Amino acid sequence: MTFLVVLLALMALLYTGIPMFAGMFLFSAVVLWAVEGSVGTLGEFIFGKLDVYLLVAIPLFMLMAHFMVRGKVVDDLYATAHTLVRHLPGGLGVATVFACTIFASISGSSVATALTIGKVAIPQMLKYNYSPRGAYGVVAGGGTLGILIPPSAPMVLYGFVSDTSIGALFMAGLLPGLLLAAMFAAYCMISEGIRERKLGAAYVRPPRASLAEMGTALRKSMWALTLPPFVLIGIYLGVFTATEAAGTGALWALLIAAGIYGTFRWRDLWEGAQEAARTTSMLFMIIVGAALFGYMLTKLRIPQQAVELVVAAGLSKTQFLVAVMVLVFVLGLILESFSIILITTPVILPVMAALGIDKVWYGVMLTINLELALISPPVAMNLVVIKSITGAPLKEIDIAAIPYMVMMAIGIALIVAFPEIALWLPGTMDYK
Numbered sequence: 001m002t003f004l005v006v007l008l009a010l011m012a013l014l015y016t017g018i019p020m021f022a023g024m025f026l027f028s029a030v031v032l033w034a035v036e037g038s039v040g041t042l043g044e045f046i047f048g049k050l051d052v053y054l055l056v057a058i059p060l061f062m063l064m065a066h067f068m069v070r071g072k073v074v075d076d077l078y079a080t081a082h083t084l085v086r087h088l089p090g091g092l093g094v095a096t097v098f099a100c101t102i103f104a105s106i107s108g109s110s111v112a113t114a115l116t117i118g119k120v121a122i123p124q125m126l127k128y129n130y131s132p133r134g135a136y137g138v139v140a141g142g143g144t145l146g147i148l149i150p151p152s153a154p155m156v157l158y159g160f161v162s163d164t165s166i167g168a169l170f171m172a173g174l175l176p177g178l179l180l181a182a183m184f185a186a187y188c189m190i191s192e193g194i195r196e197r198k199l200g201a202a203y204v205r206p207p208r209a210s211l212a213e214m215g216t217a218l219r220k221s222m223w224a225l226t227l228p229p230f231v232l233i234g235i236y237l238g239v240f241t242a243t244e245a246a247g248t249g250a251l252w253a254l255l256i257a258a259g260i261y262g263t264f265r266w267r268d269l270w271e272g273a274q275e276a277a278r279t280t281s282m283l284f285m286i287i288v289g290a291a292l293f294g295y296m297l298t299k300l301r302i303p304q305q306a307v308e309l310v311v312a313a314g315l316s317k318t319q320f321l322v323a324v325m326v327l328v329f330v331l332g333l334i335l336e337s338f339s340i341i342l343i344t345t346p347v348i349l350p351v352m353a354a355l356g357i358d359k360v361w362y363g364v365m366l367t368i369n370l371e372l373a374l375i376s377p378p379v380a381m382n383l384v385v386i387k388s389i390t391g392a393p394l395k396e397i398d399i400a401a402i403p404y405m406v407m408m409a410i411g412i413a414l415i416v417a418f419p420e421i422a423l424w425l426p427g428t429m430d431y432k
Contacts, residue, residue: 006031006297010343021282024289024339028296035299042292049291050284053243055160059280060246061151064253066272068106068224069116071257071264076221077102078120083217087208089196092130093138093188096121100142101181104149105228106253110374114143114382118389128206131195133400134188136386140397141184141404143382144371147337149177150232151246154337154370155363157287159242161294161345164359166242167235168426172360173367174232176415176422180368183407191403223256236429283338290342297346317355321362321416324348325369332373340370364422365412372408375401 013023033039081095081102088094099117104110118139125135147154150170159166196205209217231249234240240248257264315323324344331340352362374382383397390397415421 006300006302010293021285021289024286024293028289028292031296032292032299035296045292045295046288049288052160055156055284055287057151057156057166057243057246058153058283059276060243060250061153061156062109062276062279063272064151064227064246064250065106065109065112066275067250067253067257067264067268068227069112070268070272071253071261073224073253073257073261073263076217077224078117078124080217080221082124082206083209083213086128086206088189089205090130090134090185090188090190090192091206092121092125092128093134093192094185096125096138097142097181097185097188100139100145101149101177102225102228104146104177105151105232106224109153110144110146110371111381111385113146114139114385115389117142118386122386122390129199130192132390132392133396134191134195135400136390136392136397137400137402137404138184138188139386140375140382140401141407142181143385144374144404144408145177145181147374148173148180148364148367148371150174150235151242151249152367153283154341154367156242157283157338158341158345158363158366161291161342162349162359162363164363165426168360168429169363170232170235170242171426171429172364172422175425176364176368176411179414179421180408180411183411184404187403187407223260227253227256236425238429286338287342290339293343294346302347315355317357318416320351320355321357321365325365325412328366328369329372329376332370333376337370337373340373341366358419358423360426361415361419361422365415368408368412368415372405372412375405 010024010027013027016023018026029039029042078095078099081098082092085091085094085098096117099121100113103113103117121139122135125138126132146152150173152170152173155169155173156166158164159169227249230252231245234248235242235245254264254269257268328340328344331344349359352359383394383401386392386397387394420427
């Protein structure tokens with residue numbers, strides 16, 4: 001009950017328009033001052049929370065994505081996917097999912113994935129008579145893969161807060177991410193196949209590409225396709241840590257953009273670094289505010305109360321996970337991903353430990369739920385991005401996203417029922 005009162009009070013403050021980091025920091029500081037009568041140690045607390053080597057991975061992964069985008073390396077991804085599968089029923093949708101999957105493994109950002117791929121894919125799909133609703137939906141759904149398929153900034157943040165191996169989280173997100181991508185692609189083929197049969201000759205499907213065209217497309221995108229395995233295989237084999245992977249990945253992206261593509265200028269280096277620094281600074285301020293919020297919750301004994309409540313209620317592991325997933329989804333309707341991770345994780349970690357819930361397993365389910373929030377109104381950042389690209393009514397885009405929301409919910413249910421979908425790959429690593 002105390003947590004609910006605190007959460008409602010914080011949300012009321014945030015709805016005044018105050019920035020997220022400032023609201024969380026000021027609210028927590030006032031509560032701590034009321035409880036302890038002093039806030040003299042806040043400076044030391046803040047420095048300690050940010051003086052962590054693991055957090056260096058966040059700006060470096062962002063820098064890697066900026067290098068690839070500004071060097072126009074990612075432009076070839078959709079063209080290659082389009083060339084390979086355009087002749088299939090719903091082939092353009094499948095190509096969009098494929099391009100989103102690859103770009104997600106470069107950017108680590110769902111909004112960036114939806115924006116970058118959407119600008120290229122939506123006009124192409126509409127040109128070839130793809131239904132507008134189908135085009136909007138596949139970009140909205142495919143874009144969410146950005147924070148599940150590694151690298152992933154939310155996973156880095158969750159790993160930092162929960163003291164969980166980032167490498168294990170990255171490996172755990174790979175198979176569920178590919179599973180969702182396969183579900184999205186299958187839906188595109190089935191839904192557009194049905195539509196094609198209804199329209200008959202009025203439906204225009206692009207012709208099959210020749211082997212020469214396919215070979216040319218693959219050669220053009222070959223270097224862009226080397227980055228995801230370079231990062232993931234290096235982490236899996238233990239060649240480097242997640243932070244080192246971010247640094248080497250950023251360097252490799254720079255070499256590809258500047259040395260191989262030759263489309264990268266000194267100005268792009270400066271502007272990419274500025275964007276990465278600006279985003280990182282914003283995120284670090286949110287981390288500080290939310291870390292203080294978690295500290296305040298601990299002082300109020302809310303995590304301990306949560307454990308006692310779950311024990312008294314006799315909830316099973318599955319029942320607890322369902323309850324938490326519902327809570328995260330509701331919070332996702334009004335808050336962004338980083339805030340949800342930082343607000344909820346300190347409260348539920350003790351309960352997870354008491355119930356024997358694997359932190360890596362939970363981290364994957366949490367990430368998919370955060371993806372779901374990205375296409376769930378009213379916040380729905382990916383839907384807003386699509387509206388900015390197309391100018392279409394937001395209501396139509398909302399409806400287009402519903403099938404992908406259902407598929408994500410099915411994905412969470414599958415991972416709850418079959419934990420090995422997430423845990424098999426990291427289980428082959430020595431991460432505990």
